[in-house]
Each structure stands twice: as structure tokens, then as C-alpha cells.
Amino acid sequence: MPYNTIEFDRQGPLAVISLNRPQKLNAINAEMIDEIHHAFDQIEANDAVHAVVVNGNGRAFCAGFDLQAGIEANRKTEADWRKAINADLKLIMRFWHCSKPTIAVVHGYALAGGFEIALACDMSVCEKGSRFGEPELRFGSSIVALLLPWYVNPKRAKKMLLTGQDRMRASEALDYGIVNEVVEEGKGLERGIELAREVALMDPDSVRLTKRAINQTYDIMGLDQALRKGADTSVKIETLETELRKRFNQILRSEGLKHALAWREARLDRNE
Numbered sequence: 001m002p003y004n005t006i007e008f009d010r011q012g013p014l015a016v017i018s019l020n021r022p023q024k025l026n027a028i029n030a031e032m033i034d035e036i037h038h039a040f041d042q043i044e045a046n047d048a049v050h051a052v053v054v055n056g057n058g059r060a061f062c063a064g065f066d067l068q069a070g071i072e073a074n075r076k077t078e079a080d081w082r083k084a085i086n087a088d089l090k091l092i093m094r095f096w097h098c099s100k101p102t103i104a105v106v107h108g109y110a111l112a113g114g115f116e117i118a119l120a121c122d123m124s125v126c127e128k129g130s131r132f133g134e135p136e137l138r139f140g141s142s143i144v145a146l147l148l149p150w151y152v153n154p155k156r157a158k159k160m161l162l163t164g165q166d167r168m169r170a171s172e173a174l175d176y177g178i179v180n181e182v183v184e185e186g187k188g189l190e191r192g193i194e195l196a197r198e199v200a201l202m203d204p205d206s207v208r209l210t211k212r213a214i215n216q217t218y219d220i221m222g223l224d225q226a227l228r229k230g231a232d233t234s235v236k237i238e239t240l241e242t243e244l245r246k247r248f249n250q251i252l253r254s255e256g257l258k259h260a261l262a263w264r265e266a267r268l269d270r271n272e
Helices: 030-045 067-073 079-098 111-118 154-162 170-176 188-199 202-222 223-237 243-255 257-265
Strands: 006-011 016-020 049-055 104-107 109-110 123-127 129-131 181-183
Touching: 006 030, 016 030, 016 104, 016 188, 030 079, 049 188, 067 079, 079 104, 079 111, 079 223, 104 111, 104 188, 109 111, 111 123, 123 170, 123 188, 129 170, 170 181, 181 188, 202 223, 243 257
Parallel strands: 016 049, 049 104, 104 123, 109 129, 123 181
Antiparallel strands: 006 016
């Protein structure tokens, strides 16, 4: 299968997925979703692959789901939104559920859905200049995969999510346990490959079963149920018909995201 939005490469026992829409900061569209699933199908079917590395081409790891593509999809009904959100959640959790260990290599920005992919990977390495964030609420949008509360305490999760924080530094992400390692600029992929090779040295069946056991622990604690409830909330948010949301979306469609955000932030000055 020829890929248009990702690059898919084999390096011995490793599979490397590179998100490849650099002009869009690797924002995820429907085509990328299909291509990532296809790549994972190949990975799961190949016993010679023992670990997976995911990174982003260009200036960023991933800026999340493509807002413009979402607008063009013209979703109107609850059924439209539920189908889209379930597809987005399935993509993010493909990294979590993959039978082979997944390692995210972050540089530049890892925002929204991109941040959630990094969280869903088994390990994450980032470069010093990386920035992490969940800005969805600033857009009047919803968080597809509420994974962050499973990594940090409630106060930290609420601060990041409820303020739409999108500039968390690499050092803070390390302190919070969001990433495993911080490396020098330009060294992320090299370290990610090294880490994947360390994993590939282990007995693959032992690794697979151990990863499954760890994931089952979170299932017992209710992760899957919580994420499904979070997806229900996403549908509710995306189908809200408030005057504020209508006006924001009108500006978003006619003038673009920058103007829509400026209008939203100016509400404080207007006492709205």
C-alpha cells in the first residue's frame, strides 16, 4: 500500500511509523487514520517485528486532529459525531493495544490527539524543546481520550485540561511521568530507536504477555469504561448548541482559528 500521510519503515526487528503531513504539523485526517491502521495491521501480522517507534516529520510530532478537515466533514447529528469520535479514540488506543511495545518520539509540539497518542504509547522520549498540551476546550471542542488522569493526579490533570494548557515544557512532562526521558534537540529519534532495540532483545512472547498483563491491570481499574464514558461526553460537547458555540464556529469557518480564538479570549473584556 502506498502511503501519503505516513512513512512506514522496517529497521530489522523494529517498525518505524513517521507521521508525514509536515505542512500541517502532522495533524491527523481521515486518510492518516486509515494508513496508521493499515501499518499496524502489517505490524501485528509480522512476527519479525518486536517493537514500534512513532515519530513526526518536520517541525512537530503531531498537532492533533485536523480541525479544518473536521469542519469540511460537516458533522451535524449526534450519530455523525459519535462515529467520528469513536474512530478517533480507536486510533489513539491502537498504540495502547498493540501487542508489540510502542515508543513515541516527540519533538516540537504534541497537542490534543497527538499528545494522547504519546500518552497511549508504552514509552515516550522527547527532545528538550518539546511542548505538550490539551487545548481542546479553548476551541470549544472535546478531549477524545481522557488518558491524562491515569498518569497524573486530579489537580494536575484538571489544571492542564480545564485551562487548555498547550505549552507544557519537557521538564514538567518528565516530572509528571508523562515521558520517560528528555534528550537533546535532534537526538530524540536516535534514542527512541535505541530504546526500541533494547526491548527487541527481550524474548518477544514474554514481552507481549507482560504488556498484556499490565494493560489488563488498567482494564480492571476501569480504564476502558472511563474512556468510553469520556467519549460519550465528547459527543455531548460537540453537539451542544449554545449561542457562544455557534458564534465561535461561525468565526472559525469564515475567518479561521486565529480570529475565533481571539474573539473567545476577548469575552473577558466584554464581560460575557
